[in-house]
Amino acid sequence: MIKELVRKKKKVYDVTIFQTPIFRQDKGYRQVYRLTVESKNHESCLNKTFRIFNVPDAIPPDFNGRFLGTGDILLIDEGLKGQHYYQLKPGGWQKINRIHVR
Numbered sequence: 001m002i003k004e005l006v007r008k009k010k011k012v013y014d015v016t017i018f019q020t021p022i023f024r025q026d027k028g029y030r031q032v033y034r035l036t037v038e039s040k041n042h043e044s045c046l047n048k049t050f051r052i053f054n055v056p057d058a059i060p061p062d063f064n065g066r067f068l069g070t071g072d073i074l075l076i077d078e079g080l081k082g083q084h085y086y087q088l089k090p091g092g093w094q095k096i097n098r099i100h101v102r
Contacts (some may be wrong), residue, residue: 013045018073032065046093
């Protein structure tokens with residue numbers, strides 16, 4: 001019997017970064033940047049975005065925010081499939097409700 005290898009197709013995600021004006025605040029989130037990320041799933045998309053915005057040489061020149069840190073929120077917009085919000089916590093990315101973006 002011949003097994004066919006099935007490769008999971010990468011998707012293009014629309015990612016928006018929300019940060020507060022001052023690090024460690026929990027109110028006043030504002031959109032600071034929007035980009036598209038090609039990735040297999042949400043977890044790898046979050047990790048790829050974190051890498052881009054925490055390596056000084058990889059940060060886009062038009063990015064006006066700070067490095068991604070604890071408390072920052074990423075929105076992954078999949079169009080008709082929904083919007084997913086993730087907040088960076090000390091243990092990693094945690095899925096949150098939209099209500100947290102104030």
